[in-house]
Amino acid sequence: MAKLTKKQKAQAGSVDREKLYGVDEAIGLVKSLATSKFDETVEVAMNLGVDPRHADQMVRGVVNLPKGTGKTVRVAVFAKGAKADEATGAGADKVGAEDLMEEMQAGKLDYDRVIATPDMMGVVGRLGKVLGPKGLMPNPKLGTVTMDVAKAVTDAKSGQVEFRVEKAGIIHAGIGKASFSEGDLKDNFNAFVDAIVKAKPTGAKGKFVQKVSVSSSMGPGVKVDLAEIAGA
Incomplete structure (x- = not known):
């Protein structure tokens, strides 16, 4: 595992790893920690209760992010x-x-x-x-x-994102840039998470959404309180 830089250690120290943050607070914190010289991507990672090795537990689809991705798509x-x-x-x-x-x-x-x-x-x-x-x-x-x-x-x-669950049951995607407003990032966050919840496969057993976190390209992950996610 790569060693953390002094800056990354300081950033990690400003995030309570045990706390579950509200969506607004989590996005605000991620934005405040995105201090690189480039415009960092804000990413969402979701741990799902599926095993994609089974066809009836695959999670895959597309979602249109209402505020775009901030990325030039070729x-x-x-x-x-x-x-x-x-x-x-x-x-x-x-x-x-x-x-x-x-x-x-x-x-x-x-x-x-x-x-x-x-x-x-x-x-x-x-x-x-x-x-x-x-x-x-x-x-x-x-x-x-x-x-x-x-x-x-x-x-x-205009901001359509494809998603596909990985072997470990994790699904992630960029939902915008750190330069986006908190409101725009929240709109994109809600659209992405809602699309994943609606894509729950028939073979999924038990709790579907097990963990959600947001981060910037170079920043630490911030856990989101699942109580704020409808259908989780």
Whole structure:
């Protein structure tokens, strides 16, 4: 485990590890501790009572954060003809077909989201080993295999976040930047947590949401009182 810097030790000392903070207080504390020279990302981590090795306990989906992510999202779209024009008009960073596939096979993968029309999945399917490990493979359940490419691009650019539970039952995502107002971060926090609660799988047994914490990129985690989370 990496040693903490003096600054990180001082920050950790200002957080009561045993206390469960209200959402407002937790977000305010995280903002006050985000003192790096760059605009730190504010992140939420949730420990869930699931074992994702079982298909009926997988938690996966998308959520639109009402205040955006504060991040510039690069989007690639596999489409032809009118749909390619729609994607370009919506602000996609790259639109193509076989040519885009060849670029990606050559290692040009500077994208945060890949979208495709259904008819292009025969081409995209050849990129399974390239896109899969990076979590970029288009998926109809996530709205990234769709005929409405304009909406998919707009959603991705305006603050849509994909989430997927990890092996240990933990799910996490960035919900904004430390420069956001506390109100905007709270709106995004509530939207993200609500989406996770609603995504509770049929196979989940016992208490679903077991722990929630918020932190900034370089700051300590702050535990949130589950009593403030509806449905937890």
